[in-house]
Amino acid sequence: MSGDRSPARDAGPRGFLRHFRRDRFTGQLAIGLAGVLCVSALVYGVGTASAKYRLADVGAWLNASAKGLVVHANGLAGKVDGKAAVVPQMRGHHIKVVQDGTTVLLVDTDTGVVSRIDPSQLKITTSRAAGGAGLQVLAGSGTAYTIDSVKGLVQRIDPVSLAPIGPSATLTAPLGQAGIDGEGSLWVPVPQNGQVVPVRNGRPAAPVTAGRAGDRLALTVAAGTPVIVDSTTAAALVVRPEGVQRVTLPAQVSQAADGVRVPPVADGQIVPMLGVGGSLYLLDTGAGRVESVALRVPHHAFEAPHVLGPRVYLPDRTAGRLLVFNTDKGAWEAPITASRPGGTIEVITRDHMLWVNDPDGSTALALDPNGAIRHVQKYADHVPGGNRRPIPVRADPGNGNGNRNGGGPGHGGDDPVPPPGQPPRPPAKQDPTAPDPPTPIASGDNGSIKVRFTPAVQPQGVYPVGRFVLLGADDQPVKGATPAQFPGTAQSGTFTVDGLKCDGTTHRFKVAAEYKGKNRRTAYSSSGVVGATACTAPGPPTALSATGVNHGAQLTWAKAAGYDVTYVIESPAGTASTTGTSKTITGLTNNTTSQITVTSHNGAGDSTPVSTTVNLAYPTKQIKNQNNGQTNTIIRPGPSASGENGKIPKDVYITMTVVCQAKGDSFHDPESNTTSSVWDQVQTQYGNGYLSDTLVATSKGAYPASGLYECE
Structure with a gap:
């Protein structure tokens, strides 16, 4: 300063x-x-x-x-x-x-x-x-x-x-x-x-x-x-x-x-x-x-x-x-x-x-x-x-409650703060001869809950602790906890409860000091309740890559750190999910760039999203025209047999740029005696526009043809 x-x-x-x-x-x-x-x-x-x-x-x-x-x-x-x-x-x-x-x-x-x-x-x-x-x-x-x-x-x-x-x-x-x-x-x-x-x-x-x-x-x-x-x-x-x-x-x-x-x-x-x-x-x-x-x-x-x-x-x-x-x-x-x-x-x-x-x-x-x-x-x-x-x-x-003390009690209780100089109100026990309870700490991971505890330093005049046990929030012993108990002389310990679902449920527990009270009856001095989900929030996926396909993308990524992880994919086409490390999404707009995010998810939360982009620019191909031996081939302004943007002279065969394919009016080619409602957007030295797929030597049998996208 x-x-x-x-x-x-x-x-x-x-x-x-x-x-x-x-x-x-x-x-x-x-x-x-x-x-x-x-x-x-x-x-x-x-x-x-x-x-x-x-x-x-x-x-x-x-x-x-x-x-x-x-x-x-x-x-x-x-x-x-x-x-x-x-x-x-x-x-x-x-x-x-x-x-x-x-x-x-x-x-x-x-x-x-x-x-x-x-x-x-x-x-x-x-x-x-x-x-x-x-x-x-x-x-x-x-x-x-x-x-x-x-x-x-x-x-x-x-x-x-x-x-x-x-x-x-x-x-x-x-x-x-x-x-x-x-x-x-x-x-x-x-x-x-x-x-x-x-x-x-x-x-x-x-x-x-x-x-x-x-x-x-x-x-x-x-x-x-x-x-x-x-x-x-x-x-x-x-x-x-x-x-x-x-x-x-x-x-x-x-x-x-x-x-x-x-x-x-x-x-x-x-x-x-x-x-x-x-x-x-x-x-x-x-x-x-x-x-x-x-x-x-x-x-x-x-x-x-x-x-x-x-x-x-x-x-x-x-x-x-x-x-x-x-x-x-x-x-x-x-x-x-x-x-x-x-x-x-x-x-x-x-x-x-x-x-x-x-x-x-x-x-x-x-x-x-x-x-x-x-x-x-x-x-x-x-x-x-x-x-x-x-x-x-x-x-x-x-x-x-003046201008410094914050105006009242905090989250610890509803009692007012005692005036200065008076001792704080001590914690009350129903049985003064009961031992003080231990302090538990709960955390979850991989379908289990671990409850660590440290015993309290016991005051004089209380019953000795026989053992420490794990209780549910209902004060009943938890079945299946390992180990089932710790001796009363233990300086610390950890209970584990396995076989739990990572579904966002908060599992609640207490750790109790068990002792023999009046008339040698078994009693518990229980801690406060601790709770945790049975997993931790996953890490983000890594190595995300996207390969464009017609109206979609093929995604792959490396497995994220975490338990019971689902991957949520968000794109302009909506939301999808999978438990694997790959996914093909559809519904994207061709000839645009789309952002895609993948987020790891489980019952404990979500990871930071990982993003990538996929460019669905038309994958143009060089293809020759066909069936041009009877008359000139007319290049149309749209996917229909009307209008003219140019013509390829009869008996002329050229290599054209085929941009994409679109569905349109049905067209019958008498030379090949074939019919198709598929039209190819082409770029030629005679003009740009659309040709019926019967007049272009594309691979047939699929729409769009192999290696081409659908026109938007």
């Missing part, structure tokens, strides 16, 4: 900086840092106007509203290297910080005022009203946009002057949370139409149909690629330049009344989704695989999960901590304290790092892909920037 770099900055940490250089795929959405900031005070400037400050290349702006500051933290050092003082005069307003490279914008989403901070001077350089309540502002890849979600207005702006660039575009309101992909295209969900509209250089392009009108749509940008989640139909669309891949999600996704929660950006190909009851779903956009993870923390309020490296971080606002799931190990790790119980947890994925901040707290966290944590002291002294100013004590803490 700094200006010119001195040679000293290239030494030491510079190599590390290059490794974690600014990723154009991250930080491209309007990452909100809700806080009590004062735009009007910033407009007049803070700090020293003549000073030039250098901020770390790998860093983030964090809200430090408890002392009226916005600070910039160095992610590699875990220290603050810049600050700007603000005065909270606009009480109750929601303020967000949008940051991408040297673009740092403050957005008052209640009034629509946008202001730009110059990171080199730590002062506001520009400010203007850009919309109304609910305004979105996004910046990435050198471009910036404002989106009035209520009015449906999309406007490209200059990220420095904030001035509009070109006319605005109007989409059907209300609009969903938008994002900017790795190429600088804006993607705007339009739920009323069931579409997501790409906007390039300020102009809407052809929309992508994501679902039906009114479906609950959510957008995230994973490694620069837009991913659309349709919670209504439990499907995800991965939008790649070569086409759209569709992945079927577990059916429970559709149970989220407001739709699953997704992060605005994901650092890699894994997209985490939060469903009802704290259920966690992990979509691998590269493999087309979905894992379902059970989480039993009832009555807790969660925010959208985030992913960095192999770990998924789930903000638990009720407990004021991050729950950490290690995808490599398939297990939950020790939670990380992030804020006071019931407080705000702001999470930002930026520069291959995860930033966690409580605006009212004094410490923020910077996590790297290896899970290492750096504690950032936001109020360190001797930091460049504006002077601190006292903030009046707020009489009403807002009961956790």
